[in-house]
Amino acid sequence: MDGAVPLFRMEGISKRYGGVRALEKAELSVTPGSIHAILGENGAGKSTLIKVMAGVVAPDEGRMMLDGSEVTFASPAAANQAGIVCIFQELSLVPELSVADNIVISDPPKRFGMIDRKAQRRVAEEALARAGAADIHPLALVKDLPLSRRQMVEIAKALARKPRILILDEATSALTAADVAKIFGVLKRLRSEGLALLYISHRMNEIAELADQCTVFRNGRNVASYAAGAKSDNEVVELMIGREYSHIFPPKPVRAPAITAPVLEARKLSWTDRLDNISLTVGAGEVVGLGGLDGQGQRELLLAFFGVLRGLSGQILIDGRPAVIASPAKARGDRIGMALIPEDRKTEGLMLPMTVRENLSFAALDRLSRAGIIDRAAEQRLIDDMVGLLAIKTAGLDIPVGALSGGNQQKVVIAKWLMRQPRIILLNDPTRGIDVGTKQELYQLMRKLADQGAAILFYSTDYDELIGCCDRVLVLYDGAVKRELVGAEITERALIASALNIHGEEMPVGQGADA
Amino acid sequence: MKDWRYWLAEQRGTLLAFGIFIVMFTIYTSNHPAGFTANVVQTASNKGVLLAFVAMAQTLVVITAGIDLSVGMIFLLTNCLASWLVIGTGIETALGVVAVLGTGLLCGAINGAIVIYGRLQPIVTTIATGAVYFGIALLLRPFPGGSVNEDLADALTGRLFGVVPASLVALLTVVLVVWVPFSRSVLGRAAYAAGSSEMAAYMSGVPIRRGKFAAYALAGLLAAIGGLFLTFFTYTGEAAYASGNAYTLFSIAAVVLGGVSLFGGKGSAIGAIFGALAFRTIGDLLFVFDFDPLWQPLFQGVILLIAVSLGAFALFRVRNRLEWFL
Numbered sequence: 001m002d003g004a005v006p007l008f009r010m011e012g013i014s015k016r017y018g019g020v021r022a023l024e025k026a027e028l029s030v031t032p033g034s035i036h037a038i039l040g041e042n043g044a045g046k047s048t049l050i051k052v053m054a055g056v057v058a059p060d061e062g063r064m065m066l067d068g069s070e071v072t073f074a075s076p077a078a079a080n081q082a083g084i085v086c087i088f089q090e091l092s093l094v095p096e097l098s099v100a101d102n103i104v105i106s107d108p109p110k111r112f113g114m115i116d117r118k119a120q121r122r123v124a125e126e127a128l129a130r131a132g133a134a135d136i137h138p139l140a141l142v143k144d145l146p147l148s149r150r151q152m153v154e155i156a157k158a159l160a161r162k163p164r165i166l167i168l169d170e171a172t173s174a175l176t177a178a179d180v181a182k183i184f185g186v187l188k189r190l191r192s193e194g195l196a197l198l199y200i201s202h203r204m205n206e207i208a209e210l211a212d213q214c215t216v217f218r219n220g221r222n223v224a225s226y227a228a229g230a231k232s233d234n235e236v237v238e239l240m241i242g243r244e245y246s247h248i249f250p251p252k253p254v255r256a257p258a259i260t261a262p263v264l265e266a267r268k269l270s271w272t273d274r275l276d277n278i279s280l281t282v283g284a285g286e287v288v289g290l291g292g293l294d295g296q297g298q299r300e301l302l303l304a305f306f307g308v309l310r311g312l313s314g315q316i317l318i319d320g321r322p323a324v325i326a327s328p329a330k331a332r333g334d335r336i337g338m339a340l341i342p343e344d345r346k347t348e349g350l351m352l353p354m355t356v357r358e359n360l361s362f363a364a365l366d367r368l369s370r371a372g373i374i375d376r377a378a379e380q381r382l383i384d385d386m387v388g389l390l391a392i393k394t395a396g397l398d399i400p401v402g403a404l405s406g407g408n409q410q411k412v413v414i415a416k417w418l419m420r421q422p423r424i425i426l427l428n429d430p431t432r433g434i435d436v437g438t439k440q441e442l443y444q445l446m447r448k449l450a451d452q453g454a455a456i457l458f459y460s461t462d463y464d465e466l467i468g469c470c471d472r473v474l475v476l477y478d479g480a481v482k483r484e485l486v487g488a489e490i491t492e493r494a495l496i497a498s499a500l501n502i503h504g505e506e507m508p509v510g511q512g513a514d515a
Numbered sequence: 516m517k518d519w520r521y522w523l524a525e526q527r528g529t530l531l532a533f534g535i536f537i538v539m540f541t542i543y544t545s546n547h548p549a550g551f552t553a554n555v556v557q558t559a560s561n562k563g564v565l566l567a568f569v570a571m572a573q574t575l576v577v578i579t580a581g582i583d584l585s586v587g588m589i590f591l592l593t594n595c596l597a598s599w600l601v602i603g604t605g606i607e608t609a610l611g612v613v614a615v616l617g618t619g620l621l622c623g624a625i626n627g628a629i630v631i632y633g634r635l636q637p638i639v640t641t642i643a644t645g646a647v648y649f650g651i652a653l654l655l656r657p658f659p660g661g662s663v664n665e666d667l668a669d670a671l672t673g674r675l676f677g678v679v680p681a682s683l684v685a686l687l688t689v690v691l692v693v694w695v696p697f698s699r700s701v702l703g704r705a706a707y708a709a710g711s712s713e714m715a716a717y718m719s720g721v722p723i724r725r726g727k728f729a730a731y732a733l734a735g736l737l738a739a740i741g742g743l744f745l746t747f748f749t750y751t752g753e754a755a756y757a758s759g760n761a762y763t764l765f766s767i768a769a770v771v772l773g774g775v776s777l778f779g780g781k782g783s784a785i786g787a788i789f790g791a792l793a794f795r796t797i798g799d800l801l802f803v804f805d806f807d808p809l810w811q812p813l814f815q816g817v818i819l820l821i822a823v824s825l826g827a828f829a830l831f832r833v834r835n836r837l838e839w840f841l
Contacts, residue, residue, distance in 0.1 A: 077720030092719055094707075094712045097711060098521070300835075308836045309835055309836070
């Protein structure tokens with residue numbers, strides 16, 4: 001009977017966010033004493049699956065069985081009670097508390113109703129030792145630790161809860177190689193102690209070393225389960241491909257190799273441990289994509305160009321001349337003429353309670369005013385132009401921008417920047433959470449702006465968009481450019497393989513530019 | 516043996532406030548005509564503990580990343596109530612004290628319930644409830660008056676063994692009975708965790724709501740202890756609006772001086788107590804140096820600005836400018 005009865009089963013789990021299906025009748029079985037790897041590209045449903053398991057998100061339908069009986073989790077605490085502990089990608093540590101405080105946070109040892117600090121210290125030291133992180137002092141404040149140490153604390157904290165099922169969601173992404181080796185040792189020991197481990201990672205070599213069982217997700221469904229090692233890397237990529245093409249893209253120009261000097265250029269750009277020696281060029285009239293799995297430094301790269309990051313090393317060149325971009329105000333100035341369409345329009349792009357009109361003219365106010373007084377007529381003309389150009393659907397210019405649909409909000413963000421007629425446009429995943437119709441309009445607009453001579457750098461988590469919109473795509477991995485794909489090389493297979501940093505039979509980095 | 520370093524780092528704000536207070540108080544007593552005598556210390560203590568209690572109350576709420584603008588009004592309300600109830604025989608007086616403290620606790624609990632369960636912002640909630648509490652205080656004492664059990668009042672504002680100010684002993688007792696158990700309980704830790712990162716706390720299954728509720732309710736209780744002492748010092752109750760507002764604002768100043776972060780999650784009520792005592796000593800300093808009392812607000816403001824600026828240095832180390840706005 002050993003292994004026949006799964007410890008935990010998910011059956012027919014579905015979850016929608018608005019119109020987007022994150023999970024569609026997903027199934028998963030977890031057996032004790034094994035490490036189960038979950039694979040899938042961006043948006044395949046991995047994160048939602050874990051959130052359902054960990055009690056963060058309630059599924060729309062389907063059921064979960066633990067030890068053969070049905071369970072539901074109202075909160076993360078409830079899932080923890082049942083023995084399911086998740087180490088999330090975004091850390092769940094409280095920064096102002098000490099390491100020991102954090103490790104015991106869900107259930108501190110008590111004496112006379114008060115927290116027993118001695119016992120707490122003991123538990124914390126034990127957990128840290130079990131996680132192979134005995135070098136971390138239990139009294140240190142979490143906020144003073146570097147990211148890799150915090151990740152180790154996170155793992156120790158999970159172990160202190162004595163889990164039966166331990167979920168690791170990209171838990172090694174912030175770790176040093178030495179820590180990864182330690183953690184692997186710990187995970188293998190936990191497996192031999194009979195724990196069930198779920199391991200989400202995009203690092204194929206890690207999965208090959210650790211996993212007993214693999215499940216591939218695509219479009220919110222589990223499409224294949226197999227014993228580890230039963231499939232080659234290429235077969236795995238094949239399983240991950242196959243998204244439905246639902247977008248229509250404007251035709252790309254057939255262009256001769258760019259002879260014009262690049263408008264935007266980076267030379268050996270590095271920043272903390274997030275950006276690693278990045279060099280790239282974007283020419284006038286070119287749409288260059290940034291690909292790769294989410295969180296490989298794409299956002300930081302755009303922020304670096306836009307003057308947000310401090311302590312950047314390397315060089316940024318505008319029109320071939322070195323430029324110091326000290327702030328977003330400098331970046332958008334006439335000399336540089338840059339615009340950044342941010343990732344989160346609700347916090348970085350719009351002032352939601354303010355009107356459509358006010359939001360539209362924010363970035364261009366200096367051009368629309370004389371001696372600090374806004375020229376209302378000029379403002380109105382420009383706004384009319386933009387509302388027409390982007391076909392923004394709004395009941396009026398004087399309603400709060402928060403009342404518009406997501407797609408129209410995003411158009412407002414874009415229009416706001418177009419009012420400055422930028423020469424360099426950075427887009428940070430601009431189509432996230434907007435409807436298909438608006439997406440198409442944005443693709444058309446992007447191409448039109450490029451044709452008018454703008455240099456566009458476009459980060460997207462949606463591979464279809466990169467394939468459909470870009471003249472070139474740079475794939476980032478761990479803060480470095482791993483591959484450059486040009487023209488017909490931009491295929492889903494190539495994007496996924498290079499995003500996972502699998503060295504396929506295709507061309508290595510850099511050669512594509514001369515082709 | 517690196518433990519003491521971590522302890523030191525954790526207590527830095529408290530120790531700094533302690534240091535500021537000691538320096539100021541030393542300057543004060545060495546320039547005082549009477550010098551460092553039991554009498555001088557007793558007077559300073561009696562003035563200082565009022566703000567100290569209110570600052571402790573403020574600390575509890577600030578730790579949860581909230582702010583309580585009603586503490587000064589709870590302080591007044593309980594003062595007015597005490598001037599009616601804390602009188603008569605021993606039993607009657609005792610019941611009166613219980614009623615006064617219970618009222619404070621209730622006021623704090625109301626604040627907490629509205630902020631936590633009604634999901635209103637603390638600043639708006641406590642402005643409104645503060646106005647209500649003041650309104651009730653005004654109805655209780657339209658004009659200054661009332662009385663208090665003078666035996667009890669004199670005992671708590673006098674000196675023990677002829678040297679130790681009784682009010683200071685009372686303050687210490689409250690620290691030991693209220694603050695220490697709270698800060699070491701699960702609820703207290705939940706309050707800190709919620710103030711530092713509510714999301715991380717939620718994801719870790721911490722009882723955020725109960726922790727925050729306890730913080731607000733105990734803040735009301737501490738403000739009421741302050742109100743009770745005000746009655747012991749003045750023998751009367753008075754709904755003095757300006758005084759209530761001053762206590763609220765000074766409590767925030769004291770909290771900041773005491774190293775409690777207004778962003779939440781960091782600091783100790785003990786730091787806030789020294790912050791309050793230091794803040795009070797600023798005024799006394801001007802007195803011994805024969806400055807015109809008109810200078811007092813300006814001087815207090817400058818000291819506060821300097822103290823607050825010390826906390827802003829961390830911003831120079833930020834490498835992603837977006838973190839300035841977090």
